[in-house]
Amino acid sequence: MAQSFEVPNGHSVEEHDLERTLNPYVTGTSVIGLKYKDGIILAADTGGSYGSTLRYKSVERIKPIGKHSLLGASGEISDFQEILKYLDELIIYDNMWDDGNSLGPKEVHNYLNRVMYNRRNKFDPLWNSLVLGGVKNGQKYLGVVNMIGTHFEDDHVATGFGNHLARPILRAEWHADLSFEEAVKLVEKCLLVLLYRDRSAINKFQLAKITEEGTTIYPRYSLKTFWGFSAFQNPTKGAVGSW
Amino acid sequence: MSSIGTGYDLSVTTFSPDGRVFQIEYAAKAVDNSGTVIGIKCKDGIVMGVEKLISSKMMLPGSNRRIHAVHRHSGMAIAGLAADGRQIVTRAKSEATSYEKVYGEPIPVKELAERVASYVHLCTLYWWLRPFGCGVILGGYDRNGPELYMVEPSGVSYRYFGAAIGKGRQAAKTEIEKLKLSELTCRQGVIEVAKIIYGVHDEAKDKAFELEMSWVCEESNCQHQKVPDDLLEEAKAAAKAALEDMDDD
Numbered sequence: 001m002a003q004s005f006e007v008p009n010g011h012s013v014e015e016h017d018l019e020r021t022l023n024p025y026v027t028g029t030s031v032i033g034l035k036y037k038d039g040i041i042l043a044a045d046t047g048g049s050y051g052s053t054l055r056y057k058s059v060e061r062i063k064p065i066g067k068h069s070l071l072g073a074s075g076e077i078s079d080f081q082e083i084l085k086y087l088d089e090l091i092i093y094d095n096m097w098d099d100g101n102s103l104g105p106k107e108v109h110n111y112l113n114r115v116m117y118n119r120r121n122k123f124d125p126l127w128n129s130l131v132l133g134g135v136k137n138g139q140k141y142l143g144v145v146n147m148i149g150t151h152f153e154d155d156h157v158a159t160g161f162g163n164h165l166a167r168p169i170l171r172a173e174w175h176a177d178l179s180f181e182e183a184v185k186l187v188e189k190c191l192l193v194l195l196y197r198d199r200s201a202i203n204k205f206q207l208a209k210i211t212e213e214g215t216t217i218y219p220r221y222s223l224k225t226f227w228g229f230s231a232f233q234n235p236t237k238g239a240v241g242s243w
Numbered sequence: 244m245s246s247i248g249t250g251y252d253l254s255v256t257t258f259s260p261d262g263r264v265f266q267i268e269y270a271a272k273a274v275d276n277s278g279t280v281i282g283i284k285c286k287d288g289i290v291m292g293v294e295k296l297i298s299s300k301m302m303l304p305g306s307n308r309r310i311h312a313v314h315r316h317s318g319m320a321i322a323g324l325a326a327d328g329r330q331i332v333t334r335a336k337s338e339a340t341s342y343e344k345v346y347g348e349p350i351p352v353k354e355l356a357e358r359v360a361s362y363v364h365l366c367t368l369y370w371w372l373r374p375f376g377c378g379v380i381l382g383g384y385d386r387n388g389p390e391l392y393m394v395e396p397s398g399v400s401y402r403y404f405g406a407a408i409g410k411g412r413q414a415a416k417t418e419i420e421k422l423k424l425s426e427l428t429c430r431q432g433v434i435e436v437a438k439i440i441y442g443v444h445d446e447a448k449d450k451a452f453e454l455e456m457s458w459v460c461e462e463s464n465c466q467h468q469k470v471p472d473d474l475l476e477e478a479k480a481a482a483k484a485a486l487e488d489m490d491d492d
Contacts, residue, residue, distance in 0.1 A: 089340060096312035096336070098457075098469050 020124035024076035026050050028061045029200040030162030031072035032190050033131045034174060035140050035155045036183035039211035040133035042072045043187045045195075046220060047202035054202060062208045064215040066091045069105040069134035070208050071112075074159040075147065076127035083126060086115065105134025105141040109151070117149030129159035135212050158190075161198040166190035180209070192223050256370045266374060267367055270396035273376035274323040278452065279411035279443050280309070282320060282380040284391045284404050285432040286425055288460020289382030290470075291320040292436040294411070294444055297451040310457045310469075314339035316349050317383025318457050318467035319359075322409040323396070324376035331379060335359050352383035356392035356400045364398025378408040383467070384459045411443030418442060429460035433470050437478035438485045454479060 004012050031044040048056030061080070062072040065087050073080040090111060094103045103111075109132040119125050129146040144159065145151035156170040169190050178186065184207065195201045203225065208217040236242040251257050252265030259265060278294040293309040310320045311332045319335060321328030338358045342350035359379060366372045379394040393406040404424050407415035418439045427435065437454060444452055456470040456478070470478070 085344075092315060092340075095315065095466075098312055 020122075021076070021079070021127055024079075024127040026056065026077045027127075027200070028059060028074045028077055028080070029198055030158055030160040030166065030194055031061060031074050031129070031131045032158045032162050032166050032170075032187055032194075033072065033133045033142050033144075033156065034170060034178075034183060034187065035133075035142050035176075036178040036180060038180065039135045039209060040070065040140060040142050041180075041183050041187055041207065041209050042070050042131060042133055043191055043205060043207045044072050044074070045191070045202050046204045046206050047200060048077050049200045052199075054200065057202055057204060058220075060206060062206050062217065064208075064210075064217070065108055065132075065134075066094070067102050067214070068136040068210075069103075069108050069132060070210045070215060071108075072131040072133075072159075072208075073128045075129055079126040079128050083112070083115070083128065083130070087111075104136035104139075105132055105143070106136075108132055108134070109141070109143040109145065109153075113145045113149060113151045116145050116147060116151075120147060120149050131157055131159060134210055138212060161194060161201075162190070165193050165197055169193065188223060192225070195223060195225065254370050255367055255372075255374055264367070264397075267397045270374040270376050271378075274378040274396060274408055275410070275412075277322045277324075277377075277409045278309075278449075279407060279409040279415055279440060280320045280322040280378070280380055281407040281412075281415050281419065281436060281439060282382050282391050282393070282403070282405070283419060283422070283424060283427075283432055283436060284382075284389055285427045285429045285460070288384060288389045288429040288432075288458055288463070288465075289391050290429055290432040290436050290458045290460075291318065291380055291382050291456065292440050293320050293322075293455045294409070294440045295453040295455050296449050297453055300451070304453055308455065310455055312457075312467045313355065313381075313383075314343070314349055315466050316385060316459060317352055317355060317381065318459065320380045320382075320457070322378045322380075327375045328377040328379070331359060331363065331375060331377065334362050335381075338362075349385060351385045351387065352381065352390040352392065353387075353402070355383065356381050356394065356402070360394045360398050360400035363394055363396065367396075367398055380406055380408065382457075382459055384465045389459065410445070410449075411440075414443045415439050429458050429462060430474065433458060433474055434478045434481045437475075437482040441479075441482035441486050442489070454482075 004014055026048045033042045042062050044061045046058050047054055048059040065071050125147040127147050131144050133142040143153040144157045156174050158166045173186055195203055203222045204220050251259035255266035278296040280293045282291040295309055312318045313335045319332055339350045363375050367374045374396045381392040391403050392400055393403055394400040405419035422435055440454055458470050459467045
């Protein structure tokens with residue numbers, strides 16, 4: 001007979017559920033990644049939502065992994081922190097060989113895929129969608145893996161809302177060998193749409209690039225938004241009963 | 244300097260009448276017969292060097308590493324039975340990782356040395372285990388600065404400015420004592436260590452050897468790593484030149 005508990009959010013939870021993730025609590029929204037001439041660009045906002053509240057406004061959701069990769073995550077932030085711990089162990093172990101070799105983005109992506117898929121099979125997922133991008137020996141690599149273990153590689157990727165709002169823009173306007181400035185403009189176009197239309201997005205972004213030379217994570221910045229549309233003027237005109 | 248154990252040396256759980264545990268002393272002999280390993284603490288870091296005796300011309304240079312990284316900030320050089328040494332390194336790596344998992348900071352070198360020492364000591368307490376036949380020189384850079392430790396097969400561990408184990412340890416210790424360690428940078432220390440190892444190498448008894456060196460210092464960003472190839476070549480050249488000067492005398 002499975003024992004039932006009453007948990008603070010009012011749900012009734014059975015004993016065997018206490019050993020697995022049921023819902024995410026603090027979540028990050030979309031991450032966008034695309035390949036350009038010299039490497040990969042990853043961008044994400046720095047918001048951590050607690051349900052419908054935008055609780056944390058300076059969450060770094062893009063981190064460098066080893067010498068050759070960048071990892072961006074959406075979904076449960078605590079699971080992302082745990083993934084970073086696993087990857088840190090992996091990278092230290094790799095560095096300790098001190099033999100001139102180092103794990104590249106393809107290897108890290110494969111490792112993450114194994115971790116995510118095995119957790120899903122135990123019904124205890126790490127509640128994230130991850131974007132892994134990097135450059136090694138001149139080869140660019142950009143991949144995604146999510147909480148059920150689905151993974152693929154592409155020239156441009158996104159997670160969450162980004163899949164619905166940003167990918168169509170990227171499909172229309174991405175082309176091979178974008179310059180850095182063109183790539184940033186394209187990413188900012190996507191980020192702006194997400195800012196307007198995704199309620200969990202905030203106007204503070206983290207942009208990161210990785211090339212053969214190394215990783216650069218730019219200081220946080222905001223995009224200019226425009227709210228002066230005529231439909232937004234006098235919003236209560238003609239609405240009965242509002243003030 | 245051998246005393247015959249006769250009867251008191253069959254097990255590591257037996258004391259002799261004069262209070263010695265012969266098995267541990269025999270384990271130390273395994274260390275004394277291996278190639279020289281030295282470590283020095285310079286003012287900005289640690290330098291370790293190994294005289295890797297090459298048993299066969301077929302061996303690839305750079306193989307059979309004797310110096311291993313234990314974590315980002317520390318490394319170990321092993322003298323004695325190589326396989327025993329690997330076991331100690333594996334254990335040290337796992338201690339370092341678990342400390343960081345629990346406490347969130349890299350394991351202090353003192354703590355690491357204590358853990359390695361108690362692991363080595365463990366194997367001197369039970370009759371079904373044998374002592375490790377290796378000596379360990381442990382160097383690391385934590386928030387207290389650079390620290391150098393040596394662990395013997397008996398399980399004792401002390402902190403040193405300069406340490407040497409293996410065949411040429413007496414000669415090496417004399418040379419190290421001549422150095423003004425508090426004024427040396429690691430860059431200079433690398434050259435000195437190379438000179439010492441080339442100096443104590445006995446051409447008559449052992450044919451070829453390979454010099455393996457590592458450092459942890461401010462220049463290496465407090466990471467333990469092999470000494471960069473260009474500096475290693477510079478050190479080898481200086482050592483060979485110093486040898487020739489000595490031969491000319």
